[in-house]
Amino acid sequence: MPHSDSSITGVSNEVDRLLHLFAPFPASVIPLLQEIQGHYGYISETNLTRVATYAHAPKSTVYSVATFYSQFRLTRPGKYLIRICQGTACHVLGANSICEHLEEQLGVKVGETTGDGLFTLESVRCLGCCSLAPVMMIRDEAYGRLTRGRVDAIIDAYRNRAEK
Amino acid sequence: MSRVTEVWVGLATCGVAAGAELVYSTFESSLAKHNLPVTMKRVGCIGMCYNEPLVDVVTADENRFTYGHVCPEDVERIVTEHILNGQPVNELLIPADGFFEHQVRIVLENCGLIDPEVLEEYQRHDGYKALQRVLSELTPAEVIEEIKSSGLRGRGGAGFPTGVKWGFAAREPGPEKFLVCNADEGDPGAFMDRSVLEGDPHRVIEGMIIAAYAIGAPHGYIYVRAEYPMAIKRLKKAIAAADQAGFLGENILGSDFSFEIKIKTGAGAFVCGEETALIASIEGKRGTPRRRPPYPAVSGLWGRPTNINNVETLANIPWIIRHGAKEFAHYGTEDSRGTKVFALAGKINHSGLIEVPMGMSIKEIVFDIGGGLRENKKFKAVQIGGPSGGCIPAKLADVPVDYKSITQTGAIMGSGGLIVLDEDTCMVDITRFFLDFTQKESCGKCTFCRIGTKRMLETLTRICDGKGVPEDVANLIELANKVKAYSLCGLGQTAPNPVLTTTKYFRNEYDTHIIDKSCQAHVCKALIHYEIDPSACKNCRLCTKQCPAQAISQGEGDHQEIDQSVCIKCGQCYEVCPFGAITIQ
Numbered sequence A: 001m002p003h004s005d006s007s008i009t010g011v012s013n014e015v016d017r018l019l020h021l022f023a024p025f026p027a028s029v030i031p032l033l034q035e036i037q038g039h040y041g042y043i044s045e046t047n048l049t050r051v052a053t054y055a056h057a058p059k060s061t062v063y064s065v066a067t068f069y070s071q072f073r074l075t076r077p078g079k080y081l082i083r084i085c086q087g088t089a090c091h092v093l094g095a096n097s098i099c100e101h102l103e104e105q106l107g108v109k110v111g112e113t114t115g116d117g118l119f120t121l122e123s124v125r126c127l128g129c130c131s132l133a134p135v136m137m138i139r140d141e142a143y144g145r146l147t148r149g150r151v152d153a154i155i156d157a158y159r160n161r162a163e164k
Numbered sequence B: 001m002s003r004v005t006e007v008w009v010g011l012a013t014c015g016v017a018a019g020a021e022l023v024y025s026t027f028e029s030s031l032a033k034h035n036l037p038v039t040m041k042r043v044g045c046i047g048m049c050y051n052e053p054l055v056d057v058v059t060a061d062e063n064r065f066t067y068g069h070v071c072p073e074d075v076e077r078i079v080t081e082h083i084l085n086g087q088p089v090n091e092l093l094i095p096a097d098g099f100f101e102h103q104v105r106i107v108l109e110n111c112g113l114i115d116p117e118v119l120e121e122y123q124r125h126d127g128y129k130a131l132q133r134v135l136s137e138l139t140p141a142e143v144i145e146e147i148k149s150s151g152l153r154g155r156g157g158a159g160f161p162t163g164v165k166w167g168f169a170a171r172e173p174g175p176e177k178f179l180v181c182n183a184d185e186g187d188p189g190a191f192m193d194r195s196v197l198e199g200d201p202h203r204v205i206e207g208m209i210i211a212a213y214a215i216g217a218p219h220g221y222i223y224v225r226a227e228y229p230m231a232i233k234r235l236k237k238a239i240a241a242a243d244q245a246g247f248l249g250e251n252i253l254g255s256d257f258s259f260e261i262k263i264k265t266g267a268g269a270f271v272c273g274e275e276t277a278l279i280a281s282i283e284g285k286r287g288t289p290r291r292r293p294p295y296p297a298v299s300g301l302w303g304r305p306t307n308i309n310n311v312e313t314l315a316n317i318p319w320i321i322r323h324g325a326k327e328f329a330h331y332g333t334e335d336s337r338g339t340k341v342f343a344l345a346g347k348i349n350h351s352g353l354i355e356v357p358m359g360m361s362i363k364e365i366v367f368d369i370g371g372g373l374r375e376n377k378k379f380k381a382v383q384i385g386g387p388s389g390g391c392i393p394a395k396l397a398d399v400p401v402d403y404k405s406i407t408q409t410g411a412i413m414g415s416g417g418l419i420v421l422d423e424d425t426c427m428v429d430i431t432r433f434f435l436d437f438t439q440k441e442s443c444g445k446c447t448f449c450r451i452g453t454k455r456m457l458e459t460l461t462r463i464c465d466g467k468g469v470p471e472d473v474a475n476l477i478e479l480a481n482k483v484k485a486y487s488l489c490g491l492g493q494t495a496p497n498p499v500l501t502t503t504k505y506f507r508n509e510y511d512t513h514i515i516d517k518s519c520q521a522h523v524c525k526a527l528i529h530y531e532i533d534p535s536a537c538k539n540c541r542l543c544t545k546q547c548p549a550q551a552i553s554q555g556e557g558d559h560q561e562i563d564q565s566v567c568i569k570c571g572q573c574y575e576v577c578p579f580g581a582i583t584i585q
Ligand SMILES: Cc1cc2nc3c(=O)[nH]c(=O)nc-3n(C[C@H](O)[C@H](O)[C@H](O)COP(=O)(O)O)c2cc1C
Pocket: B153, B154, B155, B156, B157, B158, B159, B160, B162, B182, B183, B184, B185, B186, B187, B270, B271, B272, B273, B274, B275, B276, B308, B309, B310, B311, B313, B314, B415, B489, B490, B491
């Protein structure tokens, strides 16, 4: 059964283009997966297979790499990926209560996506902005000195942006 | 007063996270509005992250006026009063607070002072002069000798003498050899390497080229963690610019030495900072470490001789070549020469990035540079070296920060994360936090690390949950020692350090958790509960409105009451109560 995203030829050409950014050998597996995830937000089973075929690596090896590294996601994330930092500096400055607050506001647990497909909440270990702890990143934007109120304002801004 | 010619805005990740982009664009439009011939410059992080967003107003005679916590609303005032009328806005200027006085800046020499995306800026600050000298005057063996005699030791954690390591790779047969810059910086709470890469990327590249020349490697890799998108972007730009200018590529500066650099982005695995795991990861495999020997110098990337150095180690190299090994060795102590960059974070006032001569005491770092603890709380400990490091208690604050002295306390120097802990930090909870980290990051290859970290974590979790039993501490220590002794790589060998140092220095906290079932720092939720003091409660009901669990309601009489069976102990009522009527028991 072809997966939905490869049944459209346009998409399939796009994957081809991404594959050809790197040389076809096993050492390219990680950058290929990164490129595909960067484009689609996750790695579908079809695309995982295509990476394996292209890089001349067994599918099992590609799967084992994709599941070893915490960066890779095998399910489709929400439109905005929220990464809440659970590093040491953030931990001692109350990241737990910020994270609980986010879970409550979004109605999901860490690792889940909201029903409307807008937000995925993930936790990470240190975003390197420890001096502004607690910190979270939405897409590639970092937000520091978080309080519950600031979190609400930021989430609202993204909700509004999405509605437009 | 001399005319204002430049405005610099700190736009490293920390500045951006504090809102500096908006400050930058507000300045731009305000300067345009007033038609002022002032150059805007995007600089890296100067280290004063606690004052972000930071703006420097610079005059023609190179006087710098630094404004802190600048919001877009302040911009118009700075422009009209200072830039137009020559009157600095005193109340927005950062007061002298001792932050820079005790620092010696070698690695951070240019951070926050130059535009990292402009090669010429680096060159104006003597950039690539060390490379020119090396290629025209020194043989590879002479470079290695110079680094050896500087006494520089690896800043990535283990502290191996850099010159000696280069010597190992240099004597292996070529021509296929690799030079790898380790920019994985996985320790949570550490951001030294990020700041250097974002604030002065050419310095690292220059260090790499010199190292590659010394060992005879034509190929280079920088392995950067994926969580640092800005560092990656700046590195790419810097590599392209260096290539264009002839500092990279074929026949560098007309010599017969050629060198190229590729960037590899990590994919989120702490263990990939370990050198053999890093090599596996570049090769496209799961990042699991392997036994050494053979060391990477003999058989590394694709089985070729490979030299791996940390970002900060490499960033020291150009300075050492320019100023000489003697000048470098003049800083620091007998066994630890030079300076060390630390990321100060946690419950400290001046949270940010500092560089100090080795041998400075913890006390000087925390109080003289760091400005002491937030809200004047009591200093309890510093956590040094990340999850593989240890907690050094306040009573040992006079310990000098050098490799030998730190190791004697049971901690490790690590890569430079320094997290300050106060009376509100529970040492059992923080130990559980670190074990949770190492347990999840253990690659699972060797039994002691895989199962040992898991059992230690379970025991610590039990203690935090109020279910600890008296034998737990002895069992933890025994297990910790075994995991330390028998694990395959540095991750497992150091993962027990938090357990070993906290049971040594903070044994009483374990005992109160286990025997009295109480957490004095009020962190472990199972061991605390919130109560409302009826005599202090003014019945304003703010807490009731705030409570997400609807656990608070009108009590008998003029006060609110918490239903302990419903309370989730989130502490929100405690935070909102304006009368201090909520107590933690
Ligand atoms: C679990 C683990 C994680 C490590 N993480 C890093 C890291 O993030 N950055 C780094 O430079 N070195 C790290 N190291 C140390 C490297 O293995 C290696 O010693 C270092 O990069 C050598 O460079 P240096 O001699 O310049 O310090 C780590 C080691 C271990 C065991």
